[in-house]
Each structure stands twice: as C-alpha cells, then as structure tokens.
Amino acid sequence: MDTPVKNQLSPATPFSSKFEDSPVFNYISNLSPIEPVKFRHNDHTFNPITFTSSPSVFASPKISSFCETRFSIRRHHFSDQPKPDSLRSENENFKSEGISVSVHPSDLCTEQLGYSSSASSAREITSELLTENLELAIEFPSTLKYDSGSPNSNVLPCDVIKTDSVLETESIQIQDMQSVTENSKEKHCLFERESFLRRICWVEKNDGVARCYWAKQISDSDNLLNFDSSITGGHFEGKDPKMVDAGTMSFISDVLEDDLKKFEKPESSYPIGTCEQCVMGESCTQSERTGDQEETDQMPAALSRTLMDKLVVTDSCNIVDDKRIKFIRSSCKLRSQLHRRIRRRCLDFERAGSHEMKSTSARNDSSAVSVKSSGKVASVENNFFKIKNDCSCSSSNLPGVGLHLNALATTIEGKEFQNESLAHESQLISTPRSIISSCSLMPDEISHDKFSSQKSIERDSVLYSNEAQAAEDAHHTPKCVIGEEFDHSSPQNKRSNPEHVTEMLACKRCNCKRSKCLKLYCECFAAGLYCVGPCSCQDCLNNPINEDTVLETRRQIESRDPLAFAPKVIRSSDAVAECRDENNTTPASARHKRGCNCRKSSCLKKYCECYQGGVGCSMSCRCVACKNTYGRKDGDWLSGAEEAEFKESKDVETIRDPDFPKTPFEIGRPFDEPPLNSRGEPRSRKRSLPNTAGSSP
DNA sequence: GAGTTTGAAACT
C-alpha cells in the first residue's frame, strides 16, 4: 500500500530520524513512571476485573475463566509497543480535538462501577507514587485491550451473542472506525482506535455478553483494523493480517527495533486464537513462546487471573521504558497485596450482601489498603467486591478455621483474617481474655471499634481473635450469613476436605441441645458470639436477652481456665519462645494452644482440633499415631528448608506416607536420635504415650 | 436424616 504512513515507515526511512522528533517519541522518551497520566478512561480499566465473571454463554465459571485466559493470552501476543503510543495519542487528541468519543465509556463505567467523582479527583490531587503505580498498571491494560481483539476472536464461542446494547455499541464502533478510515492522520487514527478500543473495553466491562461481543466486534472489524493499520503501520503489510492490528499500534516498536523483534516474530508465528490451549483457557504455550510470558511468569503468584491479564498487558509495555518495568512490577506487588486484602474483604462483602456493600467499601477504603487516600484503590476494592459478589465461588479456602476452635490464628496459605467481618447479624460476647486486646471487644466496644482495630489486629501476631474468627467463620458464606438459605445439608461435599472447613463451619452454627449454648461445647459461645438464626440450638441462652447469664457463665469458665476463650490455634509469632518455631510461613508455624488428644482419628479428621485448625500437631499434643497432614507431632516443627535438608540426609521420601506430604518430620527417624532443629539443638520428642501427660501444657 | 464415632469439655 502506498499510504503516506507506509512510506513514512518504509525501511529506507530511518526510524530514528522520523520518530525521535515526533511527539509520540518524545512522549515515550520522557515517559516517567511517576508522571501522572491523566485521562479518565483508566477509571473503567478496573473493570476488566470483571473478566472474572464469565460471559453468559459459558455454562460454567471454569469455561469462562478459560475464555478469560484466552483474552489474556491474546493481549499477551499483541501487547507490545502500541500502548504508550495510543496512550499518548489519546491524550493529545483528547485535548486538541476534544472529541467526545472517550467520554461515554468512562462516564458510564464510572457510574456503573460506582466510582465516585472523588476517586478521579483524588487521583488528580495525589502524587503518591503508589497511586501512580496503580494508575500505570491500570492504564496500560485499558489501552491494550484492543490487542485482544485479534481476528482470532472469531473463534470465541460467544460470538453468537448480541444484545441491544451491544448493537448500539457496535454501530458506534463502526462509526469510529469509519471515521478513522477517512482520516489518514496517524494521530487521529490512533486516537480513534484508542477510543474504539476503549469502547470495546467499556462494552466488555459493561456486560459479560458485551464482553463476548467485544471479541467478536474486534474480529468483525478486522478489515477496518487492517485498513487502519495500513495507514499507520504499513510496514507490516504482507504479514499475516492478523498481525496488522499489532503493527498498527506498534510503530514505536520500530523505534525500538530490538524489542520489536522480540514480539513480532512470535506474533507472526502463532496466529492468535488458533491455539487450542488459548481457546480452552489453558496455559498457552504459544504465548509462552512469545517471550512475554517470562514477565508474566514472574508475577506474584497471588495475583488473580484477572490481574494477571492486566499485568500481562502491562508488562508488554515494559519494552518502552525500563522504568515502567519497575513501576509495573511494584504495581504487581502492590496489587498482589491489595488483591490479597481485597480477597479477604470479599468474604465480608459476599456475606453482607449488596446492601452492605457501600459501608464495607468505605471501611475498606480506610483500613484495608495500605495505599491510603487513593480513590483508585477504593474503586478497585469496590470492583472486587462486585466481582466477588457476582461470583459464587467459595470465599475462603482457609483450612481448618472452625468455630469450635474459637480463635484460630492460622494463616494457611498466607491468608490473614480480621475481625472486620463482625457480623451485623451476630453479636459478640465480650472476650475479656482475648490474647489481643485490640480484638477483645466488649459489647460496648463493638460498634465503634471493631473496624478501627483492624490495623492493630494485623500488626498483632495473632490475627484472629475469638470474635474475629467466629464472625468470619460464621459469615463467610453469604447464604449462611444472610440466613436466607442456611443449609445444613450436603456437608459431605466439604466435610472431607479441609480446604472447605472454613466454609463449612461458616455455614454451620451450633446445634446444642443440652448445653443451652453456655458451654464451650457450643461453638458460638466458645467463639464469643451470640447464637443467631442459623443456629439450631435448643433452649439457647446465648443471646443478648440473657447477656448477664452469658457473661456470668463466661466468667465461670474463665475462672476455671483463663485461656478458655483464648485462641486455640496461635501463630508461632505469638509463641516463638514457646514452641521454638522459627518459620512463620508454613502451616506448621501455627499450632494448637493445648494440643490434641486424638486416639483413633490419627489426627486426620476434624475431630482433631489441630487438623481442624489446619496446623500440625506439636509437642503439646498427646495424640496417638499422629498422621496430621499439617505436621505430625513427632515431626516436630521443621521449616521447609529444614525438611528439605532432612530429606537429603535421611531420604525421608522413602519413609514418608504419601498421603501426608506436608509432614515435615515423620516416622522412620531413629528414635534414639532426635532430630536437630535449625539451631543444632535436639528436637524434643513428643511424649509417646497418650494421656500420660495428663495436663495440657 | 438417623445413627455412630470421636474427642473436647465438663465433672467428680
């Protein structure tokens, strides 16, 4: 094609001379990670989080996730250089031309997502680095979403779906594309495309169906894109048409030729979307071969798939500026942390339902995120809440947090728990002896302090107070909390799997018949909670009406055992000196306060409080034939390094029960040769005979 | 859902 752009980009033309003087290049060259990029569109880019929700065509969330993964992969393929370009062009055009194209997506998204105007305004005001990081991480995906719209999108099964809104959007998009066609100016084209893509993003976010359509729209617009590409990226002509889209937006990569080679080759080698793995949402080997995956693979594992999608795109832009790499990576970390916290709060959101969403978000804004005063962060969390709410996925996979274990401080899988989820529905009983004072909320403290205490809770080594855990447990599952569908049935699904312990226990409340819920038998009482609707207790006195009785009973119990209401499972950080656990990161770093006394269950069932709490048995346990998968008592407490070391020396694998891979230190150890801990000290051996010790530690 | 098993809690 003989378009001026093509000539401009012809190989004979030095890229450097052509582009170094261009505003685009200048912009990119001067692009600083800390420089605020101010355009509103990125607001809706949080919405790509909604990728987690599946297009309606997919029957199962799993499939939808696959689709999502495919999107991610495609972005991956195409997500090279165009971003800064498009980003810049939009900024420029947005100012100079004032086209309203970009208005509606962001506005609508803003409204739809509940973004407050303060969010954007706050962002303008703030210059905090973290905020900028977030923006960078967010803006990139927004501009790159169109990359996903490769012609291969037509492989999507969701092509068949169209809605009225989608059709409207389609017409708008087509108009945009036509205008782009008429305008041969590069900037304008880029801008239009950016607008188009942003609309696509908006559509994508607006509705799952629209998201499906989005892929189709891109596919259907292939010709237009190609045409457009011919304008701006004619040098890609002759390549696979599927690649033109990338070339259109990636002339910056020409400036950065080395980087271009990195991306260009895989793209042309692997028609996007044709990979079956992409379609199936599996890890796409193609995309791995593109080299982009390297960055992706370095992403924190804690990132959600959605975030991964976004970040994959983001990383693809690293080529432009190494500084962005750092910032994007920091964003990854930040968002990883953020996501972790958000995820935790999603539990609360799910439980609370939509009517509590605002208040929950407000709480999150203030306490959940380390990045304060960022409306963006708040918006992210809001989105997460929405998304989580949409998803009926299990909210917790923390194993072994049980009401009966009234204060597990376990942090299996690195999850932390806070008492923010104190239920509106349940009411706390005072916990005067809670290990953490900040969590020991007397009834009169609950109303005003339960949220403000979060920070101190997090700082504390015991993250889970009685109340917190109980509330969390009792209300993890929305249906349980709301009390609409409290379901005692089908416990078998979750029972055998410790991963679902929390969920199960969250759904279950006490079922006391004789104790009147005034003994530690009662999980509610033991957790410091009043019994609520879901409970099936009889003659229950554990309610606010009988508060005096409850408190009196608690006093009596505590008089017998001051630690009766203390957490039964505590993290090692609380008792490092006691249990000499040097590794706080492993499940074994938490331990049961008193230890179990199992005789028949081999600590492999939830009869065992250690197992239920997701912690290994310890020296405190008097269990028989302990096979606790979280750590056998005779295994003492080995860190991962220690275990690995021991494997090498003792070939533990030969004696390890394959059913209990986590057991750090197991049978086969010479009885007369107690293992050494990391300090070289002999590990004290657990008493071998049950019930001989008598008393608890 | 009923019955059994289990182990913590409570009691003596």
Next chain:
DNA sequence: CAGTTTCAAACTC
C-alpha cells in the same frame, strides 16, 4: 491430676 461423663461436632451409612 486422673478418671469419667457429657456434649456436640464429625462422620458414616
């Protein structure tokens, strides 16, 4: 403190 009983959750069928 040790033994026993009570209790409710966990589990099985």
